[in-house]
Amino acid sequence: MSTTDPAEEPGYTNSYLGDQHAGxxxxMRTLERAFDPLSQTVFGQLPLPDKLTLLDLGAGAGSFAGWLSKRxxxxxxxxxxxxxxxxxxxxGIQVVTHNAATDDFPAAYFDLVHVRALxxxxxxxxxxxxxxxxxxxPGGWLVIEDLSLRPSLRTANPLFRKIAQAGFTLLEQSIGSDMLWADTLPDRLGERGLCNIGYRTLEGRIGDNSPADAFWAATTAQAGPTLLKLGLLTQDDLDAMARLRASATFTEAALTFISAWGQVPERD
Ligand SMILES: C[S@@+](CC[C@H](N)C(=O)[O-])C[C@H]1O[C@@H](n2cnc3c(N)ncnc32)[C@H](O)[C@@H]1O
Structure with missing residues (x-):
């Protein structure tokens, strides 16, 4: 029997990224504004029938599920x-409380399963x-979309690299995130026997007032107290990064939005 209070268990839900936070x-809206254009482009090119059953797993604030129901x-x-x-x-959507780590759906139930940033x-x-x-x-599609932080870890700017490395470590240690996993998505789909695999990426920059910049800033602000508490950064680091991001001459690639899709083979 577990003696841990579920509210204290590590993982996404109880972390600094959980839904209980005021901001x-x-x-989530900043993430949607940054990611929806890529997701919509990908869905626009998939050959989908009009009448279909779709699953958006870990749908968050639901902009994409809502877009799917309109489309x-x-x-x-x-x-x-x-x-x-x-x-x-x-x-236009049906909402189901479901833990992706433990709960299932019946086999071959959906024409398409979409999982983004989960x-x-x-x-x-x-x-x-x-x-x-x-x-x-069989014949249906799996669309997996996620974020990679690889670009920020490659920056030549020492301050941005320090901030990026701290964020990467925090995500890994406090949640169990793998923020480079998305780079391997097409291979992961291939390993599952999918066919007609494709992928598309979108670069997310900071310092340019783009939707990705707003998402990066909102996430870093939400992570701030935990980064300080764990000693991964100081308030001086965060203040200096805010000044750098606001400076007219600074813009850098920070993350990659990755969309990968594949089709479950038809049975013979
Ligand atoms: C970063 S948000 C992404 C939301 C949405 N997919 C999007 O891209 O806009 C991750 C979402 O996954 C949900 N989540 C976290 N752990 C989950 C789990 N084990 N099963 C289902 N959803 C989960 C969170 O509550 C949150 O809404």
Whole structure:
């Protein structure tokens, strides 16, 4: 029997990125504004029937599930999350409380399963990807989208590198995130036997007032107290980074939004 209070267990939900934080909905909106254009482009090029059953796993604040239901008015759009508080008022979607790490769906139930900005944070990511593949019917699609922090770790700017490394370490140690996993997505889909695999990427920069810049700033601000508490950064580091980001001459690649898709082979 576990003696740990579930509210104290490590992981995404109880971390500084969890939905209980006051600024969380606004932070999720910045992620949506940065990521939705890539996701919409990818879905626009997939050959999908009008009438279909779609799953958005870990749907967050639901902009993409809502977009799917508008784009496919005859579809059934199921949006799940371990914490569904931001999904309740979106027309056209069915909301289900579901823990991707432990809960399942019937085999071959969906025409398409979409998972965005979730698996990088869950230590069970490989198992979830394997199970999510089984939820797709033969001929259906799996679309996995995630973020890589590789560009920020490669920066030549020493201050930005220090901030990026601290954020990377915090995500890894306090949540179990793997912020380079997304770089391997096409291979991961291939290992699951998917066919017609493709991928597309979008560079996210900071210092340019772009949607990615707003997402990076909101996430770094939310992480600030934990970064200080764990001694990974000082307040001077965070203040200096804020000045650097605001300076007219600074802009750098910070992250890559990666979208990868593949089709479950038809049965013979
Ligand atoms: C970074 S947000 C991404 C939200 C959305 N997919 C998007 O891209 O806009 C991650 C979401 O996953 C949810 N989540 C975290 N752990 C989960 C789990 N084990 N099962 C299902 N959802 C989970 C969080 O509550 C949060 O809404």
């Amino acid at each position: 969380q909905l606004a932070r 496919h008015p005859d579809a059934t759009v199921i949006a799940t999350d371990i914490d569904t508080r931001f999904l309740n008022d979106i027309p 698996l990088c944070h869950l230590p069970e990511r490989e198992d979830i990807l394997t199970r999510a593949t089984t939820w797709v019917r």
